[in-house]
Amino acid sequence: MSIGHTLLGLLESGPRHGYDLKRAFDEQFGHDRPLHYGQVYSTMSRLLKNGLVVVDGIEAGDGPERKRYAITDAGITDVQQWLATPEKPEPYLQSTLYTKVVLALLTRRDAADVLDTQRSEHLRSMRVLTERKRRGDLADQLICDHALFHLEADLRWLELTAARLDKLREAVTR
Amino acid sequence: MTPPAGSLLSAEQLRKAYGPTLALDGAEFSIHPGEVVAVMGPSGSGKSTLLHCLAGIVTPDSGTIMYGGRELSAMSDAERSALRRSDFGFVFQFGQLVPELTCVENVALPLRLNGTSRKEAERAALTWMERLEVDDLRKKRPGEVSGGQGQRVAVARSLVTKPRVLFADEPTGALDSLNGERVMELLTDAARSTDAAVVLVTHEARVAAYSDREVVVRDGRSRNMERAV
Numbered sequence: 387m388s389i390g391h392t393l394l395g396l397l398e399s400g401p402r403h404g405y406d407l408k409r410a411f412d413e414q415f416g417h418d419r420p421l422h423y424g425q426v427y428s429t430m431s432r433l434l435k436n437g438l439v440v441v442d443g444i445e446a447g448d449g450p451e452r453k454r455y456a457i458t459d460a461g462i463t464d465v466q467q468w469l470a471t472p473e474k475p476e477p478y479l480q481s482t483l484y485t486k487v488v489l490a491l492l493t494r495r496d497a498a499d500v501l502d503t504q505r506s507e508h509l510r511s512m513r514v515l516t517e518r519k520r521r522g523d524l525a526d527q528l529i530c531d532h533a534l535f536h537l538e539a540d541l542r543w544l545e546l547t548a549a550r551l552d553k554l555r556e557a558v559t560r
Numbered sequence: 561m562t563p564p565a566g567s568l569l570s571a572e573q574l575r576k577a578y579g580p581t582l583a584l585d586g587a588e589f590s591i592h593p594g595e596v597v598a599v600m601g602p603s604g605s606g607k608s609t610l611l612h613c614l615a616g617i618v619t620p621d622s623g624t625i626m627y628g629g630r631e632l633s634a635m636s637d638a639e640r641s642a643l644r645r646s647d648f649g650f651v652f653q654f655g656q657l658v659p660e661l662t663c664v665e666n667v668a669l670p671l672r673l674n675g676t677s678r679k680e681a682e683r684a685a686l687t688w689m690e691r692l693e694v695d696d697l698r699k700k701r702p703g704e705v706s707g708g709q710g711q712r713v714a715v716a717r718s719l720v721t722k723p724r725v726l727f728a729d730e731p732t733g734a735l736d737s738l739n740g741e742r743v744m745e746l747l748t749d750a751a752r753s754t755d756a757a758v759v760l761v762t763h764e765a766r767v768a769a770y771s772d773r774e775v776v777v778r779d780g781r782s783r784n785m786e787r788a789v
């Protein structure tokens with residue numbers, strides 16, 4: 387999962403301080419793995435260097451968590467591109483896919499679109515495997531079937547999520 | 561309207577309402593000879609309605625459908641049913657075989673309806689039953705064969721007239737995955753060998769993986785997922 391894109395996406399609704407970003411991230415995405423402050427600062431300084439965020443104000447006191455960050459136009463474009471680019475179909479994509487869907491909802495983008503794009507990418511891999519299966523021997527068939535079932539599992543999860551987008555939108559934007 | 565170059569069957573701006581329900585709301589579609597296109601999308605999104613319009617079974621409220629240079633939407637009912645019999649083949653989720661007829665009589669039926677002699681029709685039927693690996697069932701009635709076997713018989717029947725377009729709505733929906741994939745393999749092989757176009761409605765990704773590309777229908781609107789290469 388891309389922490390950079392996720393933090394950027396969280397900034398789209400308005401500027402936030404470092405500590406506020408961490409809190410929002412943990413609340414929305416960090417169920418089993420809350421962010422370390424160190425990750426927040428290293429990520430934010432990289433985003434800053436790349437012109438995707440700017441420092442919008444600094445609170446009195448010390449410590450980098452007091453910096454307030456705002457997303458730039460380049461940052462918004464970067465989030466848009468990330469959401470529009472399907473993930474390479476690989477095992478254990480759930481956390482990235484979940485993050486993309488939630489972020490699309492939070493930023494009022496078309497989450498169904500994220501799902502369609504990903505389905506298309508998965509199907510592309512599945513067509514290649516299906517073709518190999520058709521030409522191959524039994525061993526090829528079994529190996530391809532294993533991969534096909536895993537890709538199918540991702541897709542079934544996506545379809546189910548798509549069917550529940552309205553509920554999910556309510557839950558995450560509450 | 562000008563159909564996309566090389567397309568055999570195409571539709572633009574299809575709208576179809578059932579009372580207050582807008583089943584199709586500006587859907588588009590296009591398919592080439594020999595192409596297998598999967599139609600996917602959530603339940604109730606309009607997939608079957610799109611297939612029925614393309615096949616001339618349902619008349620859209622507005623929009624145009626072009627088949628081989630002719631406007632399907634402008635034909636008379638009689639012309640359309642003649643076209644369905646001569647150029648189109650159909651497979652649905654449940655085989656819909658005639659229970660009183662034997663399997664070979666079922667497969668031969670579309671040819672008989674077109675006026676082919678019994679002997680000739682059954683000879684052609686057997687050839688297709690061999691390809692679908694169900695020729696040993698020729699004397700059995702649909703009630704005496706398994707679901708998977710019956711579905712293969714139905715696929716043989718849909719291909720016996722050598723249709724230019726095969727319409728399949730969840731053709732593997734009632735089958736387990738092994739049978740479903742075998743049916744897809746045989747169906748797409750057969751269609752490719754006769755250069756028929758296949759419009760394949762399915763919600764199963766492993767079935768859609770037998771297609772060349774997919775079209776997603778959502779709220780009555782279609783989206784071609786083919787990526788510009």
Ligand SMILES: Nc1ncnc2c1ncn2[C@@H]1O[C@H](COP(=O)(O)OP(=O)(O)OP(=O)(O)O)[C@@H](O)[C@H]1O
Pocket residue numbers: 578581582583601602603604605606607608609610
């Ligand atoms: N004959 C009919 N009379 C009234 N409403 C209909 C009729 N056929 C379809 N509809 C409605 O039109 C919409 C689209 O139906 P359609 O059968 O095309 O969906 P579908 O995508 O094929 O769904 P499924 O995946 O469940 O088969 C639905 O809301 C359905 O209730």
Ligand SMILES: [Mg+2]
Pocket residue numbers: 607608609729
């Ligand atoms: Mg349907």
